Amino acid sequence: MTDTMDDTLRVVRTAFDRLARENPRLTDIDHKIMRAFEQLMLGRPEITDGRTSAVNICAEAGVSRASYYRSPVAAVIKGILSSPEARRPESDELRQEILRLKQSERELRREKGEEIRELRATVAAYANQIQVLALRNAELESDTRLLKAQLTKVEKGVVRQLPRTGARSSSVHP
Secondary structure, three states, X not given: XXXXXXXXXXXXXXXXXXXXXXXXXXOHHHHHHHHHHHHHHOOOOOOOOOOOOHHHXXXXXXXXXXXXXXXXXXXXXXXXHHOOOOOOOHHHHHHHXXXXXXXXXXXXXXXXXXXXXXXXXXXXXXXXXXXXXXXHHHHHHHHHHHHHHHHHOXXXXXXXXXXXXXXXXXXXXX
């Protein structure tokens, strides 16, 4: 047995010994409940999945839940489970770790989704900017062609101002 199991067993047995001293008329049902709880706390369930719940204690003890809740042992078990000295069985700790990891996974998935949405918005903004720049580049290339055409005309060395972008698109070029 590990030290934590020894400590847990000591806490459980101390509480049950105190209960037995204070209640000398414990029934067989009470003793069954105590043995079942000890088995669960030691991580040695025979019938259940090993969780330390009232349902599992009752199943391991072979008693009804009504009998469990009427028993003075139920209050002692509740006190033991809320005590920081008594460690829960490894299976319970692993279940808690699984729940924590699932919560962490959900949070990470949420953050990842948020990040993906932000990146998609950034990509869309860049795509729009690229389109604007491509259009402006085409406009500048057109202006360059017109200027070159003017330079090759009869009027050597004379360059006339090109019409504005809005005016040029609506008028016919010479």
